[in-house]
Amino acid sequence: MCAGVSAMQRAFGRSLNSLGEILKFVDVFVEREGLSGKLAFATRLVVEELFANLVRHNEGGEDRVEISLDVDAGLLTLKLWDFSVEPFDIVDREPVDVGRPLGERTAGGLGLHFVKSFFDDLTYECSDGVMCVTATKRIGRSNV
Amino acid sequence: MFDIKLAADGRVLLSGRLDASHVKSVRTVLSAITQSCTLDFSELEYISSLGLGVLLEAQKRLTEAGHGLVITNLSVHIADLFKLAGFDLIFEIR
Secondary structure (H helix, E strand, O other): OEEEEEEEEEOOOOOHHHHHHHHHHHHHHHEEEEEEHHHHHHHHHHHHHHHHHHHHOOOOOOOOOOEEEEOOEEEEEEEEEEOOOOOOOOOOOOOOOOOOOOOHOOOOOOHHHHHHOOEEEEEEEEEOOEEEEEEEEEEHHOOO | EEEEOOOOOEEEEEEEEHHHHHHHHHHHHHHHOOEEEEEEEEEEEEHHHHHHHHHHHHHHHHHHHHOOEEEOOHHHHHHHEEEEEHHHOOOOOO
């Protein structure tokens, strides 16, 4: 899998224990691109939420997930590739009702709720056992 | 780096980045709490949905027993996340 020439791309082990390393990878990217504090926080969060979803839902996949991060022409693009997996659309889920009282609340779906709230677009593709999840956000001068 | 510890005054202090890989240690600490308790977020830089889920579990359990968690010193970004999750409605935040 190959992202744009300016993208940062790397493979990580399929385990939540990779998250420390992944967040450091995102740190290097947000510093390189000079993203604002709010956007840097959102970028870390969206990468973690998507990665954690892949790890939890595609248990039979290869022991690696590739992540690429890019900003090109004002578009921030995060891509995650998962290999040797069965098709499972992690994007198409019931929205979370965050106004429900405590007794009726569950944590399920919050991660995707954050991804969809912080980023403009989220797409899923799966072909020949390779799943690709892409999140994009249009960023203005105030974000950088 | 993430850390969770109990202060001498009974507050629970969280620091660093609470990503999904640290949820187990947070669950262990919070499950031992049986009374109302303050979680101090002054050194907490980051939290994700699985971390929030553990807070929700603890709040449900404590509220059913007539207690609850108070969360203090949230950063601007974490406070935004709480609002987005509706957690500002189900936790006492100071």
